[in-house]
Every structure is written in C-alpha cells, then in structure tokens.
Amino acid sequence: xxxxxxxxxxxxxxxxxxxxxxxxxxxxxxxxxxxxxxxxxxxxxxxxxxxxxxxxxxxxxxxxxxxxxxxxxxxxxxxxxxxxxxxxxxxxxxxxxxxxxxxxxxxxxxxxxxxxxxxxxxxxxxxxxxxxxxxxxxxxxxxxxxxxxxxxxxxxxxxxxxxxxxxxxxxxxxxxxxxxxxxxxxxxxxxxxxxxxxxxxxxxxxxxxxxxxxxxxxxxxxxxxxxxxxxxxxxxxxxxxxxxxxxxxxxxxxxxxxxxxxx
Amino acid sequence: xxxxxxxxxxxxxxxxxxxxxxxxxxxxxxxxxxxxxxxxxxxxxxxxxxxxxxxxxxxxxxxxxxxxxxxxxxxxxxxxx
Numbered sequence: 001x002x003x004x005x006x007x008x009x010x011x012x013x014x015x016x017x018x019x020x021x022x023x024x025x026x027x028x029x030x031x032x033x034x035x036x037x038x039x040x041x042x043x044x045x046x047x048x049x050x051x052x053x054x055x056x057x058x059x060x061x062x063x064x065x066x067x068x069x070x071x072x073x074x075x076x077x078x079x080x081x082x083x084x085x086x087x088x089x090x091x092x093x094x095x096x097x098x099x100x101x102x103x104x105x106x107x108x109x110x111x112x113x114x115x116x117x118x119x120x121x122x123x124x125x126x127x128x129x130x131x132x133x134x135x136x137x138x139x140x141x142x143x144x145x146x147x148x149x150x151x152x153x154x155x156x157x158x159x160x161x162x163x164x165x166x167x168x169x170x171x172x173x174x175x176x177x178x179x180x181x182x183x184x185x186x187x188x189x190x191x192x193x194x195x196x197x198x199x200x201x202x203x204x205x206x207x208x209x210x211x212x213x214x215x216x217x218x219x220x221x222x223x224x225x226x227x228x229x230x231x232x233x234x235x236x237x238x239x240x241x242x243x244x245x246x247x248x249x250x251x252x253x254x255x256x257x258x259x260x261x262x263x
Numbered sequence: 264x265x266x267x268x269x270x271x272x273x274x275x276x277x278x279x280x281x282x283x284x285x286x287x288x289x290x291x292x293x294x295x296x297x298x299x300x301x302x303x304x305x306x307x308x309x310x311x312x313x314x315x316x317x318x319x320x321x322x323x324x325x326x327x328x329x330x331x332x333x334x335x336x337x338x339x340x341x342x343x344x
Contacts, residue, residue, distance in 0.1 A: 064314070140317075148314035160321045163329060246326060254333035 059224040060145040060231060068150065069231040073209040077194050080238050084191055087245030091184075094257035119169065126168035133161040141239045145231050151238025158239065159246025171255055174247070180259060183244040183251075190241030197234050268309055276302050287342050289335050297328035 026033030036047050050067055060066040068076050134157075141154030166174035198209040206213040211230035212223030220226045255261055279302060283295040300323025308316035 140314075148312075150314065153314050153318045156318055156321045156326070160326055163326060167329065250326070250330060250333065253330055254337075256337055 057224065058227040058231070060228050062145050062147065064148070065145040065150050065231060065235070066227075069145075069234050070209075070211065070227055073198070073211075073234065076234070076238070077198065077209070080191060080194055080241050083245050084187055084241055087187060087248050090249050090252060094252040095259075096257040122168050126164060130161050130165055133157060133164070137161065137239075141235055142232070144235050145228060151235035152242055154235070155239035155242030156246060158243040159250075162243070162247045163250045166250065166254070171251060171259060171261060175251070175259065178244075178247060180251075183248055186240045187244035187248065190237040190239070190244070193237030193240070194234050197230050197237070265309060269306070272302055272306050272309070276306075289340055289342055290332065292342070293328055293331035293335060296331065297324045300324040300327065 026035070031037060035045060037045055050063060050071065054063055054066045054071075055061065058066045058070055060070075137154045137157035139154075140149035140157060141151060144150035144154065162174050162178050165177065197211065197214075200217065201210045201213045202208055204213045204216060211227045213226070214230055215221075215223050215226035218226050218229050220229060251259055276299060279295055279299040283292045283299060286292050286295065300319060303323060304316050304319040307313075307319055
C-alpha cells in the first residue's frame with residue numbers, strides 16, 4: 001500500500017511538471033510559432049523550407065515521407081537499426097535451441113488452419129483475410145510517397161498478418177510461410193538495403209544517403225526522380241526489417257523460445 | 264479538431280486507463296489496454312494523421328495486445344497488487 005501512495009505522488013508530480021511544460025507550447029497549428037515561421041530576424045524555419053521546396057527537391061507529394069526518408073534519412077536508418085537491435089535482444093534472451101526445446105504441449109499443439117476440419121471457420125476466415133491485409137500493406141509501402149503511409153506502417157501490417165495466421169491456427173502454419181531462417185535473414189537484408197542506398201552514393205563520390213547522384217544508376221530523368229525512387233527502395237528495406245522483427249518477437253514470446261506449438 | 268468528439272474520446276481514454284490499472288485480472292487489463300489503443304487511434308484519425316492512426320490500430324490495439332496475452336499465458340494471470 002505504501003508503494004502505491006509513493007507511486008501516485010511521483011506520477012502526480014511528473015504529470016504536473018509535464019502539464020506546466022505544455023502550457024508554454026504554441027497553440028495547435030499556429031503559423032506564427034517558432035517551429036513553423038522561424039525566429040524573427042533569424043534564419044527561416046526548417047518547416048517552411050520543407051513546405052516550399054520539398055516537392056521541387058524530390059518530386060514526392062507526401063511531405064512526411066520526403067522528410068523522413070530523404071532530409072532526415074540518417075535518423076530513419078538508425079531507427080530501423082534500433083528496431084533490429086530490439087528484435088535481436090528478444091531473440092537472444094528467449095530463443096531456446098538444442099535439447100531444451102521440448103515437444104509441443106497444450107491443447108492446440110496439433111491444430112492447424114490447413115486442412116483441420118475442427119477449425120474450419122477460423123481457418124477459412126483467416127485465409128481469406130490475410131491476403132487482403134497483405135495487399136493493403138504492400139500498397140501502403142509502395143504508395144507511401146504519394147499518400148499517408150510508408151515502410152514502418154506497411155511493415156507493421158505485414159508482420160501483423162503473419163501473427164494473424166499464427167493466432168488462428170498454429171505457429172507452424174506461420175512458420176511454413178515465413179520460416180525462422182527467412183525472417184532472420186529478411187531483417188538483416190532490410191537494413192542492408194537501406195544502408196546500401198546510403199553507400200551507393202558514396203561510391204559515386206557524394207555523401208552518405210545523398211540519393212540525387214543515383215540518377216546515373218537508376219536511369220531517371222534528373223536527380224529529383226532518383227530521390228523519389230530511392231525513397232521507395234529505402235521504404236522497402238524498412239518494411240522488411242519491421243515485418244520480420246514483429247513476427248520474430250511474437251514467435252519467440254508466445255512459445256517461450258521453442259517455436260513449437262502456439263498460444 | 265472537433266471539440267465534442269475530442270472530449271468524448273479523451274473521457275473514454277481516462278476511464279479505460281483507470282480500469283486497466285485497477286482491474287485484478289491481467290487478461291482483462293490487456294484487452295482494456297487494447298481498447299485504449301483503439302481510442303488513441305480514433306484520436307489520431309480525427310486529427311488528420313491517417314498513417315499514425317492505422318499504425319496505432321495495428322500496433323496499439325492489435326499486436327501489443329497479442330504480445331501481452333502471449334506473456335500472460337506463459338506467466339500468472341492474477342495481479343499481485
């Protein structure tokens with residue numbers, strides 16, 4: 001009980017400090033706030049630059065994607081590495097290999113969505129829903145620079161679709177479609193695709209992640225379209241990593257690292 | 264921003280958070296936390312951040328609830344405090 005009182009006091013103080021901090025914020029969407037308009041008499045703000053110039057620089061209508069994948073590409077690369085590292089940490093802690101990996105236990109150890117007539121409703125619904133989810137996820141990845149979306153969002157949905165397969169039947173159903181070897185390599189390949197788009201401009205004599213120079217390789221008309229296409233490539237890398245890590249976390253957590261049986 | 268819609272969602276958010284904190288059965292707490300995530304998703308969608316909204320719908324309401332349930336099924340179901 002004492003701990004609860006102390007915790008409540010700590011939460012109340014932290015909340016009060018946060019609310020006090022928020023009271024200094026400009027109002028929602030204020031065009032004259034320093035973040036939107038820049039400091040008076042000083043340099044113009046970054047937001048203003050992005051709003052005015054990003055379409056001309058990158059030919060990407062979605063401002064969020066062009067900032068995320070091009071202007072702040074370095075940030076996003078290491079965000080993806082953080083996701084990868086988190087997945088690897090969970091893998092390192094939970095995964096059991098060798099003799100400790102016991103045979104599947106529990107009531108659902110033998111059931112599968114493929115050809116099990118006792119789970120026909122759940123299995124059929126899942127088999128119908130998963131392709132729709134995955135096609136929408138691919139659309140979100142591929143169309144991320146024209147409409148809201150991108151690699152993280154699409155990757156999360158792809159990962160969730162595999163988790164849905166594992167939930168509806170057995171983890172083995174999902175593992176036959178995306179094996180452990182496949183998801184671990186895809187997670188690393190995603191990072192390598194992103195880093196590859198960073199190293200390629202270096203080989204051509206420009207800075208890391210300076211996609212504009214890739215017009216020589218991608219045969220686009222002008223560096224703007226090269227930036228646009230490179231952003232798509234980068235988003236695909238992010239999506240692969242996020243998808244694999246989401247599924248890896250679920251697979252290891254739900255089976256105590258044995259990858260046998262299911263929830 | 265639609266003020267009345269905001270107020271209703273924020274009210275439900277606080278209620279869901281309080282219930283999720285106080286309920287003793289961790290499985291119910293996980294499900295109510297999923298409801299919490301879905302309410303935040305509605306809030307993002309209403310503010311015009313559609314991409315954040317459907318990420319929240321998949322991660323906050325879907326996958327994190329599944330991960331919580333997976334953890335609960337491998338540990339104990341009752342909360343000790």
